[in-house]
Amino acid sequence: MRTRHPLALVALAAGFGLWLAAFILLYGSLSVGCRLGWHRIELAGGLTLQRAQLVALFAVAVAASGGLAVALRPVRPADEPAEGFLRPVAFRAAVAATAATVVTFAAVLVLTTCR
Amino acid sequence: MTERMTDPDAPPATPTPPSEPPRLSPIRLHKALSAAWGTPPGLGRLSAVNHTVLGKRFIIAAFVFFAIGGALAMLIRVQLATSETAFVGPDVYNQFFTMHGSVMMFLFAIPMFEGFAIYLLPKMLGARDMAFPRLTAYGFWCYVFGGAILVAALVAGVAPNGGWFMYTPLTSSTYTPGINSDVWLLGVTFVEISALTAAIEITVSVLKLRAPGMSIDRMPIMAWYLLITAFMMLFGFPPLILGSILLELERAADLPFFDPLRGGDPLLWQHLFWLFGHPEVYIIFLPAAGAVSMMIPTFARHELVGYRTVVVAVMAVAFLSFGLWVHHMFTVGIPHLALAFFSAASGLVAIPTAVQIFAWLGTIAAGRPRYDVPMLYLGGFLAVFVIGGLTGVMLAMVPFNFQAHDTHFVVAHLHYVLVGGFVFPMLAATYYWLPHITGRACERRLAVPAFWLIFVGFNLTFFLMHLTGLAGMPRRVWTYPESAGWDGLNLLSSVGGFLTAMGFALFVMDIVVQLRFGRRFRRNPWQARTLEWATPTPPPAYAFAALPRIADRADRLDPGAIGVALARGEGYLGFDRDGRMETLAVEMASGAPQQVVVLPKPTYLPLATGLATGAVVLALLFKLYLVALLGLAATLALFLAWTPSCGARADSGPLPIGMGETAPPHWEAARPPSWWAMVFTLAADATLFGSLLFGGVFLAVVGPAVPAPPIVLPPALLIGAGAALVAGAAAAAFAVRRLVAGRSPAAALLAALVLPLAAVALLLPVIGGLGDPTLHASRAVTFVTLAYLILHALIAALFAGFGLWRMRAGFLSATRSLDLRLGALWHGYSAAAGIAGLAFLCGLSLLGVVLPAVPGVEGGPP
Ligand code: HEM
Ligand SMILES: [Cu+2]
Numbered sequence: 001m002r003t004r005h006p007l008a009l010v011a012l013a014a015g016f017g018l019w020l021a022a023f024i025l026l027y028g029s030l031s032v033g034c035r036l037g038w039h040r041i042e043l044a045g046g047l048t049l050q051r052a053q054l055v056a057l058f059a060v061a062v063a064a065s066g067g068l069a070v071a072l073r074p075v076r077p078a079d080e081p082a083e084g085f086l087r088p089v090a091f092r093a094a095v096a097a098t099a100a101t102v103v104t105f106a107a108v109l110v111l112t113t114c115r
Numbered sequence: 116m117t118e119r120m121t122d123p124d125a126p127p128a129t130p131t132p133p134s135e136p137p138r139l140s141p142i143r144l145h146k147a148l149s150a151a152w153g154t155p156p157g158l159g160r161l162s163a164v165n166h167t168v169l170g171k172r173f174i175i176a177a178f179v180f181f182a183i184g185g186a187l188a189m190l191i192r193v194q195l196a197t198s199e200t201a202f203v204g205p206d207v208y209n210q211f212f213t214m215h216g217s218v219m220m221f222l223f224a225i226p227m228f229e230g231f232a233i234y235l236l237p238k239m240l241g242a243r244d245m246a247f248p249r250l251t252a253y254g255f256w257c258y259v260f261g262g263a264i265l266v267a268a269l270v271a272g273v274a275p276n277g278g279w280f281m282y283t284p285l286t287s288s289t290y291t292p293g294i295n296s297d298v299w300l301l302g303v304t305f306v307e308i309s310a311l312t313a314a315i316e317i318t319v320s321v322l323k324l325r326a327p328g329m330s331i332d333r334m335p336i337m338a339w340y341l342l343i344t345a346f347m348m349l350f351g352f353p354p355l356i357l358g359s360i361l362l363e364l365e366r367a368a369d370l371p372f373f374d375p376l377r378g379g380d381p382l383l384w385q386h387l388f389w390l391f392g393h394p395e396v397y398i399i400f401l402p403a404a405g406a407v408s409m410m411i412p413t414f415a416r417h418e419l420v421g422y423r424t425v426v427v428a429v430m431a432v433a434f435l436s437f438g439l440w441v442h443h444m445f446t447v448g449i450p451h452l453a454l455a456f457f458s459a460a461s462g463l464v465a466i467p468t469a470v471q472i473f474a475w476l477g478t479i480a481a482g483r484p485r486y487d488v489p490m491l492y493l494g495g496f497l498a499v500f501v502i503g504g505l506t507g508v509m510l511a512m513v514p515f516n517f518q519a520h521d522t523h524f525v526v527a528h529l530h531y532v533l534v535g536g537f538v539f540p541m542l543a544a545t546y547y548w549l550p551h552i553t554g555r556a557c558e559r560r561l562a563v564p565a566f567w568l569i570f571v572g573f574n575l576t577f578f579l580m581h582l583t584g585l586a587g588m589p590r591r592v593w594t595y596p597e598s599a600g601w602d603g604l605n606l607l608s609s610v611g612g613f614l615t616a617m618g619f620a621l622f623v624m625d626i627v628v629q630l631r632f633g634r635r636f637r638r639n640p641w642q643a644r645t646l647e648w649a650t651p652t653p654p655p656a657y658a659f660a661a662l663p664r665i666a667d668r669a670d671r672l673d674p675g676a677i678g679v680a681l682a683r684g685e686g687y688l689g690f691d692r693d694g695r696m697e698t699l700a701v702e703m704a705s706g707a708p709q710q711v712v713v714l715p716k717p718t719y720l721p722l723a724t725g726l727a728t729g730a731v732v733l734a735l736l737f738k739l740y741l742v743a744l745l746g747l748a749a750t751l752a753l754f755l756a757w758t759p760s761c762g763a764r765a766d767s768g769p770l771p772i773g774m775g776e777t778a779p780p781h782w783e784a785a786r787p788p789s790w791w792a793m794v795f796t797l798a799a800d801a802t803l804f805g806s807l808l809f810g811g812v813f814l815a816v817v818g819p820a821v822p823a824p825p826i827v828l829p830p831a832l833l834i835g836a837g838a839a840l841v842a843g844a845a846a847a848a849f850a851v852r853r854l855v856a857g858r859s860p861a862a863a864l865l866a867a868l869v870l871p872l873a874a875v876a877l878l879l880p881v882i883g884g885l886g887d888p889t890l891h892a893s894r895a896v897t898f899v900t901l902a903y904l905i906l907h908a909l910i911a912a913l914f915a916g917f918g919l920w921r922m923r924a925g926f927l928s929a930t931r932s933l934d935l936r937l938g939a940l941w942h943g944y945s946a947a948a949g950i951a952g953l954a955f956l957c958g959l960s961l962l963g964v965v966l967p968a969v970p971g972v973e974g975g976p977p
Binding site for chain 1: 322330423426427433435437438451452453455456459460463704812813816817
């Protein structure tokens with residue numbers, strides 16, 4: 001039994017932590033954008049500033065969450081019981097969180113932003 | 116293996132470790148440990164700090180409040196049984212349903228699970244007590260006193276009447292001028308103290324106080340559930356506490372946080388409340404689900420299927436539940452895109468819940484299930500909860516929600532979820548663990564008819580409410596006209612309510628009968644395979660005569676064999692060391708033994724501190740602010756009086772813990788339980804502060820655009836205060852380094868005392884120069900933010916002073932630096948909050964300038 005850094009436990013919550021961060025960011029910037037009238041600022045071809053920033057944030061969120069899942073993917077069988085537990089569990093949580101990120105925020109692609 | 120402060124300059128620890136106390140015969144060991152851990156009889160019971168005692172007290176008190184809430188439910192059903200009933204008028208009815216909801220949520224459900232957690236956790240994890248026994252006791256008193264205030268208000272006819280979620284402006288002083296709302300805001304906040312102390316206690320106990328060898332992947336599944344629930348409480352309750360403080364400030368001091376005429380917004384309350392309120396629903400459900408996950412494997416005679424998947428699912432529920440609070444606010448006019456987020460998250464949360472249900476069903480399918488009373492109640496749980504989940508998914512769909520919002524359909528849904536998801540599992544849990552508490556086996560004679568009465572009565576009551584709700588019957592109305600045509604269904608529903616009540620009466624009788632006449636048994640009547648059944652039953656105060664070494668997952672053990680060995684003192688700490696109350700702390704992930712945690716003896720201090728806190732609450736309620744201040748000082752002084760019994764005046768070095776191993780006492784370890792408790796306290800505190808900042812931004816960005824008067828923030832003062840806070844934190848950290856290096860920390864501590872006070876001195880004129888904070892919400896937010904920072908600076912100074920006191924009293928040395936490290940944590944947080952808060956204020960005042968200047972923004976240029 002090797003003494004491990006307590007932060008290793010935090011990996012368990014990392015995936016959904018990212019989801020929550022994305023939630024706060026997207027909900028916040030949605031509100032701020034509506035208040036500042038970004039949905040009336042057209043960038044090009046009907047794409048508003050509001051939609052552009054939301055979609056960009058969405059992409060970053062999916063990429064971050066997916067990246068985390070890849071980083072936590074299973075490696076060779078671990079030598080320590082707790083190790084062989086923490087990492088697979090953290091990995092599964094990250095995969096689930098990535099799916100949750102896609103489902104929760106995909107609406108930024110289609111719905112009107114400020115009504 | 117042990118974790119010590121390592122510093123090259125540190126003087127060497129005691130060279131020869133003291134030898135192990137002598138081995139005793141099982142009987143003498145039992146006597147010695149009982150003497151050390153016991154609670155004194157008679158009035159001495161009020162000094163109890165033991166988890167077995169306090170767990171039982173929590174459960175009993177929660178059940179009493181359940182009976183009170185249930186009586187109110189019966190009165191509600193009497194009133195609604197027929198149209199135009201003249202039993203009570205709207206004023207009383209409003210108090211009835213508000214108190215029914217509040218009592219059930221805050222005084223029954225949360226404390227009930229806390230009681231089970233406090234009673235069971237140490238025994239499941241192989242520890243002798245929770246990490247902070249006196250805090251358990253303090254939480255208990257806060258809970259009971261707060262509940263008593265609420266119930267007294269009901270008797271006096273001034274109970275809260277704004278619904279259990281207390282929406283403003285209904286609950287603001289304009290529309291509720293009496294003290295009804297204050298009773299709720301102050302009373303419930305008082306009770307929440309106990310929820311927070313329990314959350315910290317559970318988190319730290321699960322993470323640190325386990326039997327050696329119980330690595331994190333071997334924990335019994337209920338420990339996972341409780342750990343995750345406790346984390347949810349740490350982050351879920353602070354928004355409610357903040358909201359209550361703000362609303363109370365609005366009512367008492369006219370600070371207009373929720374007043375739209377002065378830049379406030381009632382929706383801010385809704386956000387803060389539901390930011391707590393939805394997680395709350397899962398905070399109630401998850402512990403019950405944890406209990407279910409313990410019982411089903413026992414009766415299926417098969418270990419839980421998909422342990423890891425369940426852990427992931429519970430974590431997913433915990434997080435998702437923080438992202439769906441707006442589904443209670445679908446109809447308030449939030450942009451559809453935002454609604455889509457919340458709607459999606461609300462639908463998603465059903466998946467991990469379903470995963471758990473499949474894990475339970477899979478366990479039953481894989482095993483050789485055996486029927487007994489708890490299983491019957493679990494069947495009731497599954498049936499009722501699944502229906503509640505289905506109506507929940509219906510309500511998560513925005514268009515349906517618009518139809519059913521605020522009707523009895525919602526009342527039906529929430530009871531299917533709460534009664535299904537909490538009451539039925541807890542009834543099962545009561546039957547399951549009652550033999551542990553009493554040492555008497557479970558009888559079926561009354562338990563079965565009680566179940567059927569409750570089950571049939573419940574469904575009769577609430578299934579029909581779906582129909583009245585769809586027929587348009589609103590919730591929270593004291594009566595309805597005959598022409599509405601709801602009479603028949605309502606009458607049947609009330610009949611069902613009384614059947615349910617009779618079922619509960621039968622349940623109580625059954626418990627009494629079992630307490631008196633139950634058949635005695637030796638150990639483990641259900642053939643469970645978890646550690647709590649390895650204690651003698653009823654359990655002695657010390658729970659385990661020795662702590663086991665766990666070599667397998669904690670749901671694959673043989674409690675019989677383990678119990679016998681432990682009673683003989685075979686294991687860790689299987690001896691009596693000078694009558695001290697000792698248990699072990701382990702490394703979080705691996706479960707390697709790390710520290711000897713020495714727990715405090717019974718004391719009246721928690722009771723006294725609870726009384727002083729209660730005096731503060733009452734003084735605030737009756738607007739005696741000077742008395743409140745005195746009470747606060749008394750509370751603080753009493754808390755300081757807790758400390759002299761902590762720590763030691765001499766270095767001890769590693770102590771033998773049995774099995775040929777040693778570990779230092781916790782105050783000589785780098786990360787003792789109290790260090791973690793401080794970290795988690797600060798995390799909860801940061802959540803409260805974050806909610807305040809969220810509120811400020813919310814009001815500025817989406818709140819009503821009422822032109823704000825300018826806010827003057829002298830930059831020199833702000834920068835000076837920020838710098839002083841940071842320097843104070845640096846001084847506190849430096850004090851730790853000095854001490855660990857074997858040099859005197861006095862000068863650094865003095866700096867850590869003076870610098871925060873300097874910050875306060877700089878911030879006071881800022882508050883003074885703010886002008887009238889009642890003019891506009893932005894000023895009120897600025898005011899509260901500054902007050903928060905000042906409060907934290909004052910406490911930081913207090914910590915530094917405390918460090919000096921402990922130094923003079925001889926509690927500090929290079930190996931005994933815990934007190935200073937706790938203070939340094941607080942200092943660090945205060946500085947970080949100071950920087951964040953001051954930056955936020957600058958941003959806020961900038962936003963006030965920028966927003967109106969943006970074309971097209973309401974309140975801005977056209
Ligand atoms: C089993 C017996 C129970 C009965 C007959 C019952 C009955 C009712 C009724 C009729 C209402 C609606 C009042 C109205 O809107 O006019 C209500 C509201 C409520 N009940 Fe129950 N209830 C019971 C148990 C529970 C339990 C066990 C809980 C929680 C754990 C609970 C929590 C609530 C809450 C939160 C409300 C909403 C209060 C509000 O609108 O402010 N109830 N109950
Ligand atoms: Cu909800």
